[in-house]
Amino acid sequence: MDRPFAYSNKEFEAVRQKIRQLTGINLADSKDSMVYSRLSRRLRALGHTSFQQYLAFLDTNKEETEHFINALTTNLTSFFREAHHFEALATYLESHPGAITIWCAACSSGEEAYSIAMTCAEARGSLKHNVTILASDIDSKMLEKAQAGVFPIGHVEKLNLNRRKQFFHKGKGANSGFARVIPELRTHIRFFQENLLNSHYKVKPGVDIIFCRNVMIYFDKPTQEAILKRMLALLNPRGWYIAGHSENFSHLANLMRPMGKTIYQVV
Template identity: 60%
Template sequence: MQPQGAVEREFAYSKADFDAVRKQLHLLTGIRLADSKDSMVYSRLVRRIRALRLSGFAAYLTYLDKHPEETEQFINALTTNLTSFFREPHHFEVLSTYLKKHPGQINIWCAASSTGEEPYSIAMVVAETFGRFDAPVQIIATDIDSQVLQKAQAGIYRADRLQGLDERRCKQFFFRGKGSQTGFVKVVPELQKMVQFRQLNLLDAKWHIRGPFDLIFCRNVMIYFDKPTQLKLLERMVRLLTPSGLYIAGHSENFAQATHLVKAIGQTTYRPAGGVLG
């Protein structure tokens, strides 16, 4: 029996297969896939099944169990990476204001860098605020997906990804491709140097990053975890914030039930509950 709404498919795909996949993903990452993601799971994993020349989903799950090196491919395939430059622009106004109020050394953690648009947007605001690229600001950008991190480090994007960016930023922070690279842009080296990219699974017992951080951008990530996991992660992150630090959440995330950890001070912007207004 195929999941509801399924069409005829190349490989047999039952609800049991879907449930087994999301159980394994939750075990590895803490991410809970909704029932509506059945088609997404099929389309993402069928590529791996073909590449490995396996007979179907049951065979793939057996292969995954016996070959730990496939785990990275499994996670990469199922991790959603929706992002854009200056997504939710009000957060970057908050960042600019914070930088102006705190002119000293600032540490920023972007906890879900995806293909790099968010951390590079942060870096652009830093460069603009300080008027130079070598600002006293450290930006660490992490993601669970090794493939999107490679794209982020390369800093190469289709030119249409810059839609909505004003011309000044396009000229200052990107090179436009020529010849065979027409239709693509590349982040300028000075901006690339401002961001350190690292692979990190938020569910790992130990995070190989060092705080304290003045700002943590963790936007539209928590929605993939159940409530207990959200609170555990939020608590860990808040412990890494300075007393005057800020936690920046996504538009669909709300921590009204976690007032013992954070206090809302603006639109999806929080400070540590025991912190100070900065």
């Protein structure tokens, strides 16, 4: 493959070390082409002629750190992905009629947070309810998309007709081809930036459920344990931690016990 910028294993290792330092993410050996593809766009945008030049710039320009992280974080999501978790959430809400706080800890472009909000509205039988949803992500660009609540119509059309009619406004004219989440649904969600590697989170203790799905796979086991200890400390007794289908925490039985399909409870 023709690469206009010189790129060797040395540059790839430097990028891996930097993203791990900033976020705790461990990039696999297989991600070298992905790193080149995504960061070469930043090189072009900034007028740099080499990866070495860009990495030196990154070390001295804090503003570029956010672009660097945004470029290398993966944001694969969809509405009601891993649907069994939302079915379990609906059951939980039916048996817990009091006020509930849910933290969606890697909300990406917002589909997961809005899926939680739709489930809450359906379970409570009203758009006016007592569930608070906190939605965070490390990627500022994804958070902007999430806050806007505007999605390609093709993504929304995968939902059933009742959900499309109840929770979305279809765009017209210049907005044709898109759908916007209704304001009444968005009012229950507070979006904010959070790095899970931080020693303290903006979220306060008293959370009932944490959605953090397919995120821990990017961290090594010591980092997983450190992050989970901080997150689980925020949960109420018997609170839920909902993981992704590719994650397994059997090595952390001292912290959490399985109680369903990738659903855990604080020990």
